[in-house]
Amino acid sequence: MTTDSWKLDVIVLGGGLGGLSSALAMRRAGHKVRIYERYDFNGEVGASLSCASNGGYWLNEWGVDPYKAKPVILKNLIRRDWKTGKVNGIYPLGDYKEKFGFPYFNFHRIDIHRLLKEYCTGEGEGKPCELFLNHKAIKVDYESGYVEFENSVKTTADLIIAADGIRTLTKPQIGIEPKFRNSDSSCIRILFDTKKVRELGLKDFSNNEAIEYWGGETKYKIVLSPCANNEVISCYCFYKAHETDVKNDWNNDASVEQLIENCPDLDPELVELFSKCGYDIKQWRLYVHEPLPYFVKANENGTKGVALLGDAAHAMMPDQSQGAVAAFEDAGALGYIFSSKFDLTVEQKLKLYELERKPRVTKIQAASLRARENLNERIGWSSSASDIKPEDKLTIDEVCGYDMKSHIDELAKGL
Ligand SMILES: Cc1cc2nc3c(=O)[nH]c(=O)nc-3n(C[C@H](O)[C@H](O)[C@H](O)COP(=O)(O)OP(=O)(O)OC[C@H]3O[C@@H](n4cnc5c(N)ncnc54)[C@H](O)[C@@H]3O)c2cc1C
Structure with a gap:
């Protein structure tokens, strides 16, 4: 056994924000990473994407300079009257950066996507990720780590990160029936x-x-x-x-x-x-x-497996502006758990990832759905709104000040 035996051959399916961030996290953790994206990115469109401090934290961890993505730093959340535009309320973010460590960024989606792609494939710590465009996965087998693509390419890996979005192919292939409604x-x-x-x-x-x-x-x-x-x-x-x-x-x-x-x-x-x-x-x-029954699967001897990540794992309403940020957190969790710090099998590490991520994102998913028709549920206002049951509140401290590493350390003790 070499000292590097914890290092894995990792495949990431999907080159969206979830796929790129997880590829970067795994690269930084020392693994060999290949990203497979079904399209060529030329059709990329997008608008603003707000990134709360719980996302900024991980960008910083991976050495990403967010200012290269030309962000606007958000200072307020403002409510206006539908008919007149009159300001009805302001939630000042105040000392947000001092409190949570990072500003509340507002990116153009294309800018942050491009930047993450550069960090994945460019110079820097870890082996540059290989990026394969026009590779649409059509078969995923977590038992053998096998992936097959529409263009007849076939490959294997130790770990498959399925960041293949809301219409994920991987979910049904690992036994999860997607449950959603209009x-x-x-x-x-x-x-x-x-x-x-x-x-x-x-x-x-x-x-x-x-x-x-x-x-x-x-x-x-x-x-x-x-x-x-x-x-x-x-x-x-x-x-x-x-x-x-x-x-x-x-x-x-x-x-x-x-x-x-x-x-x-x-x-x-x-x-x-x-x-x-x-x-x-x-x-x-x-x-x-609907929340999924599980996020991960491992083979019988615990050496290979698959992890769902981002929208593939927890597609949510956009009303909390937390979908991509939650994907950054997922990526951060994988990078941390699959580092040399934890002397665990692939199966145990996948379990730890699920234990960490599932409860948190399920709560954010539920709050995002409620926020669809009640702005008081949006983080920021939810901290103060009186029409929300205390146990349902998703407070800004809980979301933006989340100390995931400590939580993972605690969970790891129970494995
Ligand atoms: C209107 C709106 C506003 C939003 N605003 C915010 C916001 O302000 N802040 C925030 O944090 N989140 C926001 N979100 C949510 C955020 O956009 C998503 O959660 C995030 O982009 C999900 O990233 P992902 O990488 O998991 O999925 P995707 O972005 O869907 O990426 C999946 C990738 O996988 C590829 N793919 C799919 N199938 C295959 C296959 N079989 N083989 C290979 N590749 C495949 C796709 O082509 C795609 O590139 C918003 C969402 C919406 C709809």
Whole structure:
């Protein structure tokens, strides 16, 4: 047995934020990592992606400089009246960075995706990850670590990290029947170019350093925030789904007319922004996913296995802005657990990962669903809102100040 015997050959399925972050975490932990993505990234689209300190913590752990992704640092959460845009409430993030160690970043999804890809494959600690594009996995066998791709490539590994997203192929292949239902909400995403907003003399929300919400007490909610050094303003518009939306899936092209029609009586200043300078308008149908029975599987002798990660493990409503951050936490957990610190088998390490991640993400999933129609449930406001049972509250301290390593250390003692 060599001293490096804990080092694994790792395959990551999926090159989204979950896949890239887990690849980087495993690279930093000393493993050999290959990433397989079904597409070529050229069709990448995206809007703002807020990253609370529980995500920033892990970026820092992996040596990622988040400022290279041109984040806006969020200082406030602002509630506005649906019809008039009048400010109804402000949750100041105040000494957020001092308290939780890292700022509340707001990235453009494309920027943070690109940056993570560079860190995975570029110079730095650990062996650069190999990235294979246009490799769609069609078969996963955790017993032998075998993966087969649509282009006939076949390979094996010690550990498969299935970060293959909400429509994961891996789940059914490891015996989990995906359980989800149509939500009665849909979402349209629209972007504005700050320069154009100013040129046209329209209301400029780019300098408020905030996520701003209109509505949020029903299915109807607008979530607006600046990203990419304030150069882009991103808006997610949630509304009551129509039967026709059911036929659609995600990332469908949508029109300004469709958006305005679905947001009746909305603040005229926002409507003007939509109609005069909105671009890249996409629509998503939202789904409610049940928590999974398990996240991991190992072979009989405990030497190989698979771990679900990110949306493949815990797809959630976007209303807590925690989906990608939870994937960063998953990645952080894997990197920490699969480091040389723990003298455990692959099977035991996978168990530890599940013990750590499942309760936490299940709670966030549930709170995200409740927040779909109640903005008081959103972390920040949920700490103070009186209409939430104490046991249901997902407080900002609990989410943003999470000490996962200590929790894993505790759990490891029980193995
Ligand atoms: C409207 C909206 C707003 C959001 N805002 C936020 C936010 O502000 N903050 C936040 O933290 N989260 C947010 N989220 C959630 C976040 O986007 C997701 O949780 C996160 O992107 C999931 O990353 P992932 O890598 O697990 O999955 P994905 O991003 O879906 O990546 C999966 C990857 O796997 C690939 N793939 C799939 N199948 C295969 C296969 N068979 N073989 C190979 N590759 C495959 C896909 O092509 C894709 O690249 C939001 C979500 C939505 C819908």
